[in-house]
Amino acid sequence: MINKLVLENLKHRPVRTLLSVLAIAIEVTMILTLVGLSRGMLDEAGRRAKGVGADVWIRPPGSSAISFSSAPMSEGLLKFFGEQPHVTVATGTIAQPIGGIDTVTGVDLDKFSRLSGGFRYIAGGPFQTPDDILVDERYAKQNHLEVGSQLKLLNKQWRVCGIFESGKLARLVLPLARLQELTGNTGKLTQIFVKLDDPKRTNEMVRAFKQRLPDYAIYSIEEFTSLFSVNNVPGLKPFIYVVIAISVIVGFLVVFLSMYTAVLERTREIGILKSLGAGPRYILSILLRETFVLAAAGSVLGILFSFGTRWLILEFAGATLTAMITPDWWPTTTIIAVGGAVMGSLYPGWKAIQQDALEALSYE
Amino acid sequence: MSRSGSLISIHNLSKSYRVGEVTVEALRGVDLEVAAGEFLSIVGPSGSGKSTLFHILGGLTPPTRGSVSIDGVNLAEMSDAGRTNMRKTKVGFVFQKYNLLPTLTARDNIAIARHIAGKPLEHDAWFSEVLDLLGISGRLDHKPRAMSGGEQQRVAIARAIVNHPAILLADEPTGNLDTKNSDAVLNVLRGLNERLGQTILMITHNPEAAAYGHRIVNMRDGQIVY
Ligand SMILES: Nc1ncnc2c1ncn2[C@@H]1O[C@H](COP(=O)(O)OP(=O)(O)O)[C@@H](O)[C@H]1O
Ligand SMILES: [Mg+2]
Numbered sequence: 297m298i299n300k301l302v303l304e305n306l307k308h309r310p311v312r313t314l315l316s317v318l319a320i321a322i323e324v325t326m327i328l329t330l331v332g333l334s335r336g337m338l339d340e341a342g343r344r345a346k347g348v349g350a351d352v353w354i355r356p357p358g359s360s361a362i363s364f365s366s367a368p369m370s371e372g373l374l375k376f377f378g379e380q381p382h383v384t385v386a387t388g389t390i391a392q393p394i395g396g397i398d399t400v401t402g403v404d405l406d407k408f409s410r411l412s413g414g415f416r417y418i419a420g421g422p423f424q425t426p427d428d429i430l431v432d433e434r435y436a437k438q439n440h441l442e443v444g445s446q447l448k449l450l451n452k453q454w455r456v457c458g459i460f461e462s463g464k465l466a467r468l469v470l471p472l473a474r475l476q477e478l479t480g481n482t483g484k485l486t487q488i489f490v491k492l493d494d495p496k497r498t499n500e501m502v503r504a505f506k507q508r509l510p511d512y513a514i515y516s517i518e519e520f521t522s523l524f525s526v527n528n529v530p531g532l533k534p535f536i537y538v539v540i541a542i543s544v545i546v547g548f549l550v551v552f553l554s555m556y557t558a559v560l561e562r563t564r565e566i567g568i569l570k571s572l573g574a575g576p577r578y579i580l581s582i583l584l585r586e587t588f589v590l591a592a593a594g595s596v597l598g599i600l601f602s603f604g605t606r607w608l609i610l611e612f613a614g615a616t617l618t619a620m621i622t623p624d625w626w627p628t629t630t631i632i633a634v635g636g637a638v639m640g641s642l643y644p645g646w647k648a649i650q651q652d653a654l655e656a657l658s659y660e
Numbered sequence: 661m662s663r664s665g666s667l668i669s670i671h672n673l674s675k676s677y678r679v680g681e682v683t684v685e686a687l688r689g690v691d692l693e694v695a696a697g698e699f700l701s702i703v704g705p706s707g708s709g710k711s712t713l714f715h716i717l718g719g720l721t722p723p724t725r726g727s728v729s730i731d732g733v734n735l736a737e738m739s740d741a742g743r744t745n746m747r748k749t750k751v752g753f754v755f756q757k758y759n760l761l762p763t764l765t766a767r768d769n770i771a772i773a774r775h776i777a778g779k780p781l782e783h784d785a786w787f788s789e790v791l792d793l794l795g796i797s798g799r800l801d802h803k804p805r806a807m808s809g810g811e812q813q814r815v816a817i818a819r820a821i822v823n824h825p826a827i828l829l830a831d832e833p834t835g836n837l838d839t840k841n842s843d844a845v846l847n848v849l850r851g852l853n854e855r856l857g858q859t860i861l862m863i864t865h866n867p868e869a870a871a872y873g874h875r876i877v878n879m880r881d882g883q884i885v886y
Contacts, residue, residue, distance in 0.1 A: 297768070297771055297772055297775035298775070300764070301761070301763065301764060301768075301772065304763035304764055305763050306767075307763070308762070308763045328880065361772070463797060548854070565761050565762070568759065568760075568761060569772075569776070570747075570753040570763075571718065571720065571747065571753040571755075571818070572753075572772070572773045572776050573744055573745065573746075573747035573748030573773075573776050573777060574744075574747075574776045575741065575745075578776060653720065653867075654711075654715055654720055654721065657753075657755050
């Protein structure tokens with residue numbers, strides 16, 4: 297019976313109901329999109345790292361999986377790694393930021409092919425002139441590039457010579473020596489990849505390398521990709537919490553306003569219920585159920601919206617951003633939305649209980 | 661219903677409201693006895709305290725002084741929760757206007773009174789007789805806005821007595837109705853009283869309406885005058 301009253305009340309003011317549900321849906325979408333984006337980016341970075349095919353990953357002293365140190369390593373280290381037992385290939389790359397979170401990577405294509413099987417070209421092929429650049433499929437798609445297209449990078453015009461399948465190492469690739477020279481880093485590398493004759497020896501070799509080069513960041517590929525998590529990105533977690541807090545406040549305020557006006561509008565109805573013997577608990581339960589329906593509907597809609605925002609991200613920013621659908625966060629966001637909404641209806645509920653019903657009933 | 665003595669006993673009842681700095685004496689020493697099965701009309705000018713008397717009888721507000729007992733239970737000794745409980749079963753209210761929950765059908769308006777009292781809506785012989793008497797059997801699936809004022813008021817009466825209250829309090833039930841609808845509502849009240857023995861207290865401005873009662877009580881300045 298209460299449920300019927302709640303549904304009828306919601307139907308009675310469809311615009312109010314719709315707007316409240318929409319606001320909660322946006323709250324939920326905001327959280328899910330941010331989480332999906334963070335996870336998607338990290339997952340993508342992890343997959344590209346795996347796509348390299350190296351067993352051991354070496355970065356300069358003082359750097360982490362996510363961030364580069366400013367001091368690159370010397371190319372001479374390649375010789376050192378090449379001479380170690382069980383090492384079949386050792387090659388290095390240099391990464392140069394080009395604004396935003398994009399980077400261009402310098403690669404020694406021959407050695408990289410021995411490491412990873414090489415890039416898989418969808419169109420075109422390897423470098424032919426010193427002004428050639430390789431781009432991955434997604435970057436090409438978003439920037440409408442074809443083989444032969446011109447691309448301005450690092451104050452220079454480049455010709456796209458090949459488009460390769462996404463998911464391996466990088467998005468934009470230049471010849472290693474060319475990028476080193478252009479950025480004044482001749483003989484320097486930002487990371488070194490090592491392939492072993494037997495991947496089972498990976499941990500053993502990592503230990504051996506660390507003993508010889510104690511200052512360097514040396515990871516097995518397992519370790520390296522496991523570092524791509526929300527916890528390891530400086531500031532990401534607080535940022536997510538701030539966005540969640542803002543979302544909750546918005547949801548709280550919308551429900552507060554919505555329920556507050558509902559209570560004011562229903563002074564007489566509440567009075568009628570009281571005159572029929574409805575106690576505080578009965579009145580509260582009506583309002584809380586109404587709130588709950590709004591929050592639940594908003595959560596479901598918000599989850600649906602998050603598929604939409606993911607599509608938008610991939611469609612319009614696919615070259616730099618990726619997003620994931622994160623079903624493990626659905627219960628969390630629903631609880632957050634319902635919790636915020638219930639808090640928002642507490643004061644209106646208290647107001648409804650306190651409200652003097654008599655005046656509304658006895659007079660016009 | 662056939663208790664000897666009174667169903668309602670009111671002795672020296674006073675009620676004052678504080679409005680800012682001023683104290684309004686709404687009731688000043690009311691004495692009244694109502695027998696079970698009686699149909700009592702209360703008349704008097706605006707502001708004479710009639711509604712206040714009903715609100716105290718219905719437990720919507722506590723008395724300031726004096727004693728009120730319904731069915732041998734003294735209201736002055738009751739807690740808020742006790743008075744809320746009493747409203748579920750002991751008294752039924754009918755107000756002047758906008759009595760029904762606008763979003764529910766007539767049937768659900770009646771059902772919710774049962775639900776609040778914690779009972780299922782049963783269509784027993786007694787209730788069917790009530791609906792026939794009220795002449796609303798065919799209108800139960802309409803919402804208030806699709807009904808005339810008279811029909812709405814009769815649904816409100818059905819809802820007020822669906823929990824078999826000891827007393828029915830009707831505060832100007834015909835105040836907003838035309839003559840035809842007023843007559844219908846008044847006849848319904850008389851029918852409930854005569855055929856089902858329902859005790860009724862009715863406030864009215866209209867002398868013709870007051871004449872439906874067995875007895876007329878006059879109120880003026882918070883007191884009963886004879
Ligand atoms: N809730 C209230 N707060 C303050 N004053 C009230 C309240 N209810 C009634 N009064 C005052 O009490 C007096 C009696 O009112 P009421 O019982 O409504 O009279 P009637 O129903 O006979 O018109 C009036 O002066 C009215 O203004
Ligand atoms: Mg009045």
